[in-house]
Amino acid sequence: MAQLDVQQKLEILADAAKYDASCSSSGTAKRTSRDGKGIGSTDGGMGICHAYAPDGRCISLLKILLTNSCIFDCHFCINRKSSNVRRARFTAQEVVNLTLAFYRRNYIEGLFLSSGIIASSNYTMEQIVEVARSLREDHHFRGYIHLKTIPDADPELVHQAGLYADRVSINVELPTASGLKRLAPEKSEGRIETAMQEMKTAIVDTADAKKRYKSAPRFAPAGQSTQMIVGADAATDGDIVAKASTLYDRFNLRRVYYSAFSPIPDASTILPLKRPPLMREHRLYQSDWLMRFYDYTPADVVAATDQATGMLPLDIDPKLAWALKFRGSFPVDVNRAPREMLLRVPGLGVKAVGNILSARRWRRLSLADVGRLTQSIAKVRPFLIADDWRPLALSDRADLRPVVAPKKEQLELFA
């Protein structure tokens, strides 16, 4: 085979990396390169998306694999051993150079490096760590680094990854153990969870040490995250939400990413051909949001699913679905209700609720006031009581759903 140049390798190894949903550069420590040494900064906040692709996804990091060769044969993965995909491999130096060239032109926030497993888990992990080491030590790179770690690698290597990276992640791959067994027979839920547990311990320990000694090294200041594929196994939305909530609790995860299974070239026959609607992934993210910022419990989200199928509705969001199931909790009085009830009102966001609480300390709010604090008064109206408004007819309607559900054309075109 002819030698591939860097651009050809990039084509193969970015293509191979695109099934990882995360491209986030958020939540790390604040850094600059004002000292004149090296390059880069992080703002400690939400990170920056430097471009968007037509799949609607944010491009924040240079997201590539070191190599797409792999000794594993996971059926959902384009890079599995039995796939006929073209193979390529970057050297550590090539990845370093590419990252710096893109960063200098303000194309990216940093690097998200993952890899197929070649030779052994340890060898692969060493190569990944070497890229991060060179960026941090040889080039004083202060931008964002996300490293995918390999569950079976030597804990010492995984530890080094945490010292160089802002974020580390290990994918749980599938929401059910039976799904993992069928689609990724060489991976084990136990090994993945042990690795996540070790990572959590290291993150907590070094954060503790950092509090006591300023000189203590940083360890993955943006924490750890994971990803699961939706729609390739039999898990229902209820199962997935329960699994994600367990993961958040047990491993202190910053984020659980969902990736709607999508057809891949050269698919394995074990894989379903039909993909789940993209809207399903969106509804799962919305329910994740409700649990992280709106004080919903996993049981609340499960209550919003269809009882027989365990699935969240596709035509309305989970918050609205919950409200329509628990009509007895509404309408809520904007001038009296506690924060936790205001957060349950469809159409009221966290910020709007904060603004309502602050404004009503000084005066009573009318429906028009609420309208100035939120996107759509039509959505919140049936669920609210304001100084000049009671949703009499609306709140007694048996068929509220068609009134409040979004019109068809607002749904995603290809959902």
Add this chain to the structure above:
Amino acid sequence: MTGKLVRRVTLADEDDFDGWRDAARGLAAEAIPASDVVWQVGNGPGDLFAADAPPPPAPPAGGGFSVPRAFLDLARNVVLHSDPTRFSLLYTLLARLRTEPKLMEDHADPLLRRLDLLAKDVRRDIHKMRAFVRFRELDDGGTPRFVAWFEPDHHIVRANASFFIDRFASMRWSILTPDISIHWDGKTLEEGPGAAKSDAPGGDPIEDVWKTYYASIFNPARLKVGAMLKEMPRRYWKNMPETALVPAMIAGAQAREAGMITTARDAVGGNIELAWAALRDEAAGCTRCPLYKPATQTVFGEGPVDAQLMFVGEQPGDQEDLAGRPFVGPAGQVFDRAIAEAGIDRTAVYVTNAVKHFKFEQRGKRRIHSKPGAGEIEACRWWIDQERMLVKPAVTVALGATAARSLFGRVVTIGRERGRALELPDGGGEAWITVHPSFLLRLPDEAARAAEYARFVEDLRVAAARVGAD
């Protein structure tokens, strides 16, 4: 004009927050109403009637009255907006704060709401500049300089400079915009006049590599153009090299996804048996609907995975539930007899059920069959869809209304659809609908039962004859 005294304030620059603050303090201390103040920037044409207006009073010594920090944060942002009324709106708010000290906590107030929205525009523009500035490398006498051309919506360039210094302190760079240019030499920031796009370099060889990345990281199987446009509006595209690829990426996406599916459908590997066994094992642990709790076990389909003819029943009965195999109870025996009479080889067909767990009501010691609901059928469709995709039968026969509902995803009246070839909605081939064999067992009248049985056998014969027919 009346004899009203109009004050004119001239600010040094569009983003002159300090000038605005000093003037506003003095005006507010003398309780001059907002309608009596004209704000202008530089030596613009201003308001003709205010030509001879006196300058604003000097700010009172000691800073005058205090305002909430939230107001200053808001004002710092709003001053950068391109809306010419921003100075006046901010002054109106400041004047009201003297009598309504808690106004900053009432974001439902129309004026504060309006200023909040202006501040939001500015924050977004600042963020988008950080995101969408694209430097091009210029060989500037040995040491490279990185130069960008950017067109912001608001007067944010000066306020945004520190972000680029934090990030690119060791580089030499320039950001050129229509109103102002900023230059960093590694130590100090210099300002220059506005520039034109042609003052910036026309290209950079790395842009081709970046475009390769942009095109490759895109997943054509999940096109969401609206989501892209919401965050990357078209007005920014002209200065972002990668966006030139977007139209072709969208146009090619559906063809690429269809290609993947066709390839996967056609290239059936030798591992289909394995795939089916793995699916059956996974189904054994299914908890997709509550029926798994009282039932003994999942009853999966059985038969050769390359069968041309597939029969779909309703759900396992009492005996199937105990045996773990489909079509072994009384209805299964009727079915076996009927297909034998129809001349069909039982070992060559694939038989399965729309619902894989036995649904029943306990009456004393007996478990009485209970019809699965729409939700249970829907929950179980995941399995039957997988089975159908693996086996890919030429002809599928739905036995009864539940099977038909599962296959077609809607309520089907057997009487109306029976006896003719139907097209499965998902490209799954040809389907026929007939009654479930248990229907024959329930007919009390012997003559009617014989007639219906004969009709059932005839249905099976006709459907089987369709295999390989065209």
